[in-house]
Amino acid sequence: MAGLAAKFGSGAMTNSVAEIAENDALLVIGSNTTENHPIIGLRMKEAVAKGARLIVADPRRIPLVKFATLWLRQKPGTDAVLLNAIMHVILEEGLEDRDFITRRTEAFEEFEASLAPFTAEFGAEATGVPAEDIRKAARIFGSAVNAGIYYAMGITQHSMGTNNVHAVGNLAMLTGNVGKRAAGVNPLRGQNNVQGACDMGCLPNVYPGYQSVAIPGMQQKFEAAWGGTLSGKPGLPATEMTGAMLAGSLKGMYVFGENPALSDPNTSHSLKAFKNLEFLVVQDIFLTETAELADVVLPGSSFAEKNGTFTSSERRIQRVRQAIASPGEARNDLAIIDQIYRSFAAGSVAEYRLPDAAAVFEEAASLWPEIAGVNYQRLDKDSICWPCPAPDHPGTPFLFKAMFSREGGRALFTAVPQVLSDELPDEQYPFVLTTGRELFHYHTGTMTRRSAGLNAVAPEAFVEINPVDADGLGVHSGESLRVTSRRGMIDLKARVSGIVPPQVVFIPFHYREAAANLLTNDAMDPVCRIMEAKVCAVRIEKNMS
Amino acid sequence: MIHLTIDDKSIEVPAGTTVLEAARQLDIDIPTLCYDSRLKPYGACRLCIVEIAGFPKPVTSCTTPAADNMVVRTNSALLHRLRKTTIELLLSDHPNDCMVCVRSGDCTLQELAYLYDVRENRFSGGMRDHNRPDANPFIQRDQNKCVMCGLCVRVCEEVQGVGAIGYSNRGFEAKVCPPFEKDLNCEFCGQCVSVCPTGALSGKMWAGQPRQEGVKLTDSTCTYCGCGCNITLHSHGDRLIRVSSKKTSHNRGWLCVKGRFGYDFVNRGDRLTTPLIRREKGGALEPASWDEAVQFVVTRMAGIKEKHGPDALAGLASARCTNEENYLFQKFFRSVIGTNNIDHCARY
Ligand code: SF4
Ligand code: SF4
Ligand code: SF4
Ligand code: FES
Secondary structure, rough: HHHHHHHOOOOOOOOHHHHHOOOOEEEOOOOHHHHHHHHHHHHHHHHHHHOOOOEEOOOOHHHHEEEEEOOEOOOOHHHHHHHHHHHHHHHHHOOHHHHHHHHHHHOEEEHHHOOOOOOOOHHHHHHOOOHHHHHHHHHHHHHOOOEEEEEEEHHOOOOOOHHHHHHHHHHHHHHHOOOOOOOEEEEEOOOOOHHHHHHHOEEEEEOOOOOHHHOOOOOOHHHHHHHHOOOOOOOHHHHHHHHHHHHOOEEEEEEEOHHHHHHOOOOHHHHHHOOOOOEEEEEEOOOOHHHHHEEEEEEOOHHHHEEEEEEOOEEEEEEEEOOOOOOOOOOHHHHHHHHHHHHHHHOOOOOOOOOOHHEEEEEEEOOHHHHHOOOHEEEEEEEEEEOOOOOOOOOOOOOOOOOOOOOOOOOOOOOOOOEEEEEOOOOOOOOOEEEEEEOOOOOOOHHHOHHHHHHHHHHOOOEEHHHHHHHOOOOOOOOOEEEEEOOOEEEEEEOOOOOOOOOOOEEOOOOOOHHHHHOOOOOEOOOOOOOOOOOEEEEEEOOOO | OOOEEEOOOOEEEEOOHHHHHHHOOOOOOOOOOOOOOOOOOOOOOOOOEEEOOOOOOEEOOOOEEOOOOOOOOOOOHHHHHHHHHHHHHHHHHOOOOOOOOOOOOOHHHHHHHHHHOOOOOOOOOOOOOOOOOOOOEEEEOOOOHOOOOHHHHHHHHHHHHOOOOEEEEEEEEOEOOOOHHHOOOOOOOOOHHHHOOOOEEEEEHHHOOOOOOOEEEEEEOOEEEEEOOOOHHHHHOOOOOOOOOOOOOOOOOOHHHHHOOOOOOHHHHOOOOOOOOEOEEEEOEEOOOOOHHHHHHHHHHHHHHHHOHHHHHEEEEOOOHHHHHHHOOOOHHHHOOOOOOOEEOOOO
């Protein structure tokens, strides 16, 4: 979440989930919340039931549209222009929060100037949303007392994802909707512990707690804590690892609990990369597509077989507790890592032992002041949202009440230019493909596709296609379509539906036998290195074979 | 604030509080079947009746707002008799099925029959027969056990916003079912199952699993999405047999289909149960001992580090695994291997 961190000094959800029900206005953009974050979706429905006005901006008619006051159906990849046009109208009609802008932000003048070309009419032209709806959205959002913004991969998984996040942040700042209750800028995290993995330093440029590896003071702090010397050179982000594997500079990988061979955009590329490795270790509970390529597979534990903590999207640290034993010789994941750690340090196989999860957490808490007040005794009574700097601190439902975490304490406005998707439809590939999740499955389906019930209600991959396009191709629901991009080709069943607009198709990415990521683009956002999994150009044909 | 007296205890409550809510604040137990603090009051079961001074007849406390100077009695011979009659009526066409019912021991109706000592039935008469199989994979409907409390219909409408179930027919033949009596085809969140006070709605996956004996409950956190719902794992031996969630959790007891019914992957037969090693390039993955596997990992990774430097190695951590595991994993790469080549897969 490089975009938000640059603006505010932190990239997490600014507000807690319970506050959603207190919003007067909500803007949900690039998040199919009821399917991907169902319980957060319930809070949104609750807000609407209490009279809040909901704006949904999404190319697909997602289920939340049913509850919306206003639905903006922007063309895929035009989110930032849409947001800019909304902000242009807010300024035109004097709906901005001058007091907040003066007291709590910087770089407003340049930003204001950058919005000049983004009139409602210009926005309508670029996004396909009627100018009048852009104005309506500006009025709803701009006149609300408490307005919250919610977004997910739908706007971040683009080559211009960072720009989109900047635009979302600008909107909250312009209207004074950040740093207070029941508002804010809220990225909804896809997997259960994305927040925690980031917090714990599983990022190439920062130690636990977002402390930069490139700052010598930080390096010394962690050297003192861990012993030995640490590298001050930022590492490779996951998306650049593929290239390094293919180039041969990256020779050995240890993949823990993930299935990158299937989840990475441009899958055939990443499969080739993994095959090119000299040595691959995979630690998982199933023989995933990635594990099949490994030299060593280590059988780990499911969430029901271990003790620890997860940190949810709202920065809430919560206990995970062991209920059952692992099957066969499968072992506790923390113990596996611990044994390899000590064996590598000693140069020979160290004795197996089960480390105390509470003590590991305590060590992390001693190195990151924002969670210094959190420990297992407290977590056993109740979960805590960080920041929680002291043992008697109650935790923090919303961030930046007094100041932002950037140097100087102010939030930064950022001009966001119009950037086009890396790959636009053309004569050869006339359709826009977007990918995403569906309610009944999760990620690459490693778990959900092994759940009998979930697999029964959602057994196979499909491609959603608008009735107009289906007519043009002479295809009916259930018939097979061949979807081809510059990178690959898959066959799957058509689901004819007005959920997608004409010229746009949607494929969920959970299915290994029709992996959507064989088609998608690995063009990258230049700042935060997220692949453009959301938009690419494809050709669609009726499958004759 | 409103001041009232319940069973000789006085209490102040804000305007809009119901008599039932005020009584609960005083820890006074009034039986209910159709009430749930997370839903709007409904007033259907008439078990929550109380006597209020000045009122000609008992009234349902769940729908009566507290008023200043009210004097309320929650228990009397009359109330007891009326409640007992209500329960007898409910049981008169209820299948006497507790022995083999999945909800036995965890059923409001059964508990009420026990507390009010309803043994024989004065009203025994015709049994309804509403049962027809519902082919959905998650939710078992046993409509003969329905007491028409309306909780399932209301939760689906008020909380889930789906409205997949409604009432059909009236009186004795009344029942709760999806529109046009088709199979359920909804979000399968199971909210309805979680509020049903009887065995009328249950999880298909729960059938035939132990109910109480040997069942262990463990509070934990859902493994699927970033909502971080609090769940309670029901296990028997090394098997997960059910997932539930507490009303007091931040998710208020609500879950989605993945969290509530998607747990069976844990006990799948194709779990990895032994380390595997590819002893030579191009060969097959073969079972190995842990010592051999750890030795292999350490030797090969150390060899790469020696020959090509620490930056020729990288780790991909998991947005699925715990904070502690992720912390130790990155510490291993940074402090022992000596590289910052560490990331996780889902950068969003
Ligand atoms: S499972 Fe959920 S959506 Fe389906 S009927 Fe029950 S409450 Fe409604
Ligand atoms: S099915 Fe259960 S929750 Fe629904 S009305 Fe009948 S008893 Fe009540
Ligand atoms: S129960 Fe559903 S909404 Fe809640 S954390 Fe699990 S997957 Fe997410
Ligand atoms: S609980 Fe009041 S009528 Fe049912």
